[in-house]
Amino acid sequence: MPNAGHVGRRYAAPGQVVDPERARAMARAIAGPDAPFEPEAVPPTYAAVYCLAPAFAQLFTDEEVGINLAGLIHGEQAFEWPARVRPGDTVDASAEIISVEDKRGMTFVTLAVEAVRPADGAVVCKGRSMMIVRGGGA
């Protein structure tokens, strides 16, 4: 189970390519039955793919932290987009565990995430993800 001793652990996922086709697929998925608002743009929350997913994949396989995926809930999410990512961009994603707290029999793990476009050094996404791990002490 995650504990306060894991604060400061960092995960790096360089070389994430913003695939235009997949970004369009997400725009359609967000629109559902409606027409996509901006079918050719990268939806802001596509950061889930180029920033959160690659960093989280490393966290979830970090055996020392040992997160139980079956009990995992996304509790809160904050995003900032200081610069806008474009289709075809390559970005370097990273994450750091910034807090682990036990409350009401659950464990709250908060990560700071970031994605930087090395071509110009622009930060295209900064964020904070709070994950709730249920069923501690298995």
Next chain:
Amino acid sequence: MSTAAGSAVKVGDELEPLTRVVSQEQINAYAEASGDFNPIHVDEEFARSVGLPGTIAHGLLELGILAEAVARWAGTSDALLALECRFSKPLRAGDAITCTGRVAAVDDAEGVATLDVEATSDRGERVLTNGRARVRLSR
């Protein structure tokens, strides 16, 4: 249309509410696009086995719809500088989500509006709470 583009934005201005029925097909499409195939979103039996009433939408799909509501008001998603929320209640497959928001502050010097935003389901549950967006205003 109440868009931020080219008009004087003031505290109290409201977003055009955006309502969308989120079907299982839409959740599946989002799983495909995002790569998040957690079975609580796509496997009815599994979802029930962990105490959920059925499959639920990805929180980030709901946040994507909320982002769209803000972007429509702003005129473009390029104007969306920041967005955050708490995933307070799950949104069940087949339920409608309605995203709303209201301008809480305008910084004329920076050209940025801050909005309080949230989303409710057609069950009357507040699914996204503590929401806040920052939008660059066109001038």
